[in-house]
Amino acid sequence: MDCKKPTWATGIFSSLIFFLFSFFLGYGQSKDQREIIRSSYDHQRIDRLISEFATEQQTKESKIRQFQSKGWRSLEKFRDGTVVALKDVGSDGTPLFYTTLNDPTRQTSRAHTLYSDGLLDLGLDGTGMSVGVWDAGVALTSHQEFNGRATDNDGSAEVGPHATMVTGHLISQGVKPNAKGVAYGSEALTHNWTRDKIEATEAAANGLLLSNHSYGIKSDRVPDWYFGAYIKVSQDWDKIMYSAPYYLMVTAAGNSQRSLDNETPIYGTNADGFDLLLGFTTSKNGLTIAGANTKIGSKGELQQAQVASYSSLGPVDDGRIKPDLAGDGSSILSTSSETNTSYDASAGTSLAAPGVTGSLLLLQQYHEELFGTYMKAATLKGLALHTADDVDAPGPDYKMGWGVMNAKAAAELLQDKEYSSLVQEERLEEGNTFSITLKARKNETLTASISWTDPEGEYINRGEMNNQTTALTNDLDIRITKDGETYFPWKLNPSRAGDAAIKGDNLVDPYERIQIENAEGEYTITISHKGGLRDGFQDFSLLVSGAQVSACSIEVPEELDLFSASEEGVTLFWNATEDTLYELQYRTFNQAEWQSTMLWESQAELSNLAVGQIYEARLRSICTESAVSEFSDEIQFEFKGEETELMTYETLGVGEELHLTVFPNPAVERITVDAKLSEFAQYSIVTTAGNIIKKGKARGAIDVSCLASGLYVLVVQDHTGVMSTKFYKS
Structure with a gap:
């Protein structure tokens, strides 16, 4: 990895982590590391899932052919690069058209702060890391920006302009500087969306950490009950992520806010723009990304933000917090598939999603550098939500979820692990609780989150309007207590989607967060669960910031x-x-x-x-x-x-301040010391290399005729201390 971080930072922190964890620090996702992830999975379960999806694919293709025989167009391509394809059939028989999510009309996520010479100067660029991309066709792998790092991973002959644009926003090396990708050193494995579930399951089983999906169901071609519903495709992707717990799917929320497509939203009227999420964007375990218009300051701080006017809003029907995060969806310059040297600009959640995906890939790279392992998907997701920049009223909302992605804050939380933050992967056995007591850092906000990859929901909506049956399977709870007072996590109400978040018992989200402003003293964090737990346990990730985790002190050491x-x-x-x-x-x-x-x-x-x-x-x-x-x-x-x-003096070379001078200076034959000295005073003449070449009693003139021309330091030691000054021998 080309890392220009200052030598002291590389050496110090590498040594620190070596002492803490006692293993070699590697870079990138090596074959051995992928094998470690692979070996932790239940491959019988994954193989059954792949077989199930393959059988379903055959049935789906048969149904699509029936629609085609009746005159339905299965593929449409528009001048602006948008692709619409008949890709699935709903459980109620509705033909489901998937579309790319660019709207024809890097810095936002703060990924740039992680690069060499960025604010944190971490030297991260994604080198050695792989990200999956599923889209309408594959990227133009020969584009000059990819330099052999984009691979057609399913042999598709269909090169897509949208897939090329999304892939470029992820990995472009910066031949054209304004088109540089977020994780510009990484490799993209591009796929046609036709067999996305099968291929993603296979890739996840082989250690893939992240994939980007900047497409979704076309919102003007489905009945209203589809909006916000947990349907079979939502369940399927939750199954994939639960079966491969290091794998995280990132999806674009969609661009339908002004479409007026949902005549029966769960809240308000269709003009309000709520309740527009469809298909896999309503899955529990993935990240759904909204588009935001933002202004970022020179220190990486979010100065202003608002949801983009095109970005589809939540909630989902059971009230979960969706979208999860927001990224930059403004006019983004990226690669075009017209030629190997062409570019184009576009906007929409199609560009917001890969901006977040690339940032998450850099955070996985950084975690591996620091600790020698990758984060589970629940940890990575929790880290992104825990450190996002809150917007407007405190707490999450149904427009931008937990706020705007902040890779800088996420990296800093990883840096502070075991000092002022915790990032722990734990397991809660059925019937048990997990507790930890921590001291808050004075005058800071104590924030604690839990995140978990939940088993797929049992209930699937098959046609009920705005059915609020929860999709959550294992309901974990986080509470913080102190002196008899209990603090609760944030929650939202889908029936009052425009209201600010409140605090209470969250029954629907697989991520919960508690914040205590101006915390002081000791607090106990407790994780418990309601009802039974599928498989008898639930793995979860605990993230804490604003705590005094260790007794380590950054006071200047004393009495050296x-x-x-x-x-x-x-x-x-x-x-x-x-x-x-x-x-x-x-x-x-x-x-x-x-x-x-x-x-x-x-x-x-x-x-x-x-x-x-x-x-x-x-x-x-x-x-x-x-x-x-x-x-x-x-x-x-x-x-x-x-x-x-x-x-017993502080620094050589400050003798003038200690009233020691010599004359003449420059010297030729002799120098005389001008200072109040006792008869016991001793002198040393020191070269700039630190060698003492002459010493004696500091009384009267000192013969320097034998010295070569150059700069020297005269050091005088007396019972009052040590003084020094420089002189030049001509």
Whole structure:
């Protein structure tokens, strides 16, 4: 990976994670890592699922041929690149037309802050990572922006302009800088949407982490009961993600807000734009992405945001929080399939979705760099929702879900893991609870979330208008308690979709979050469940921020001192603080480069020192890559074997401030010290390389005629301390 992160950051945090986890830090999704994911799955269950989808595909194709025989057009292509295809048949016999979700009319997710020279300067670009893309046809893999990193993964002969555009927004390398993709070093595995469920299940079983789906059911060709309904295709994708818990599907919400297509919404009138989500966008386990118009500041902060006027709004019928997140769907320049060097601009949730997908891929890359493993999909999803920028009223809404994707905040939460944040993957057995007590960081917001990949819902809507039967199978609950007070998670009411979120018992969402403003003191977080649990357990991910997880301190270390000396070297020591990693730097006096060593202990041995040379050392505390103290004041010593003693001044070269001067300066034959000194004062003349080349009593004139021309440091040590100044020998 081409990572230009400063040397200290790479060395320090890599050492920190090595000490914490004791394994090699790899980069990218290697064959071995995919095998680890593969081996954790129940492949008999996945094989049954693939067989079920294959049988269903044959039946579906037969029904589609029947519609074609009656004169139905199965494929339409429009000048703006939009594709409409008869792709499925609903349980009620409705022909389901899928369409790409661009609207003919990178920075928003803050992915740019993760690049080399970005605000966090993490050197992330997706190198070694793979992302699946299903769309209307496959991408033009020979485009100059892909450089061999886009693969036609199902042998489709149908090259799609929309698929090329979406793939470009994910992985374009930046031949045309304004068209650079979000994860511009990654590989895209592109597929025609015809067999999406079968192929995605196979890919997930083989370790695929993420896929992007910027298409969906055409909203003007279905009965009103379809809007917001949990139907078979919703259930099928939940099955896939539950069977392959590292796999996360990201979908575009759609562009139907102003369509007036739903005459019977669950809330308001069709002009309000609510209740427009269809098909797999209503699945529980995936991420559904809305389009947003945003303004981002120079420090990556969200300055303003509003839902795009085209973006389809929730809720889904059972009241779950959908869409989940918002991304940038404004006019995006991306690759075109006309030629290998052509580009085009478009807008819509088709572009918002890959912006989020690419950001999530970078976060998986970063997690693997830090901790040597990938996150389960529930953890990745929870991380994105936990760190999203809230918009308008506090809490989620049915327009942009939990807010605008913020990859910078998500990466910082990972950096602070086990310091001021928690990211834990746990299992809740049926009948049990999980509890943890944490101290809040004073004057911060304590935020705790749980996220889980839920088994598919048992109820499938087959024609009932706005049926609110919950799709949730395993109902987990998070609560925070302190001094007899209980704090509840956010929830929304689909019958009052325009209202702000409230706090209470959330019965429908597989993600719950509690926020406590200005938290102070100790709080207990408890995870429990209602009723039984399918399979007798439920895996879940716990995310916490704003807590004092460890006792690590980023105060400047105190009392750095010389503990002992021998003929081989010296031992330095300092006051210890709990759970803190230290970086000790030392060098020969006046050398440009420091040598660095990382230690958990509060002492360090320095060996292979040269007798007669002056050394200096400094120290700092490290809790995370972003939580690092300033360096301590430097200490200096002349190495004399067992007779080594600490020089008790702060820094060589500041003698002028300590009232030490010499004249003449520049010197020719002799220099005279101008300072109040005792008869015991001693001097040393030190080269810029740190070598002591002359020493003696600091009384009267000092002969420098034997010195070569150049810059030197005069060090004078007396009972009052040590002083120094520079002089030039001409």
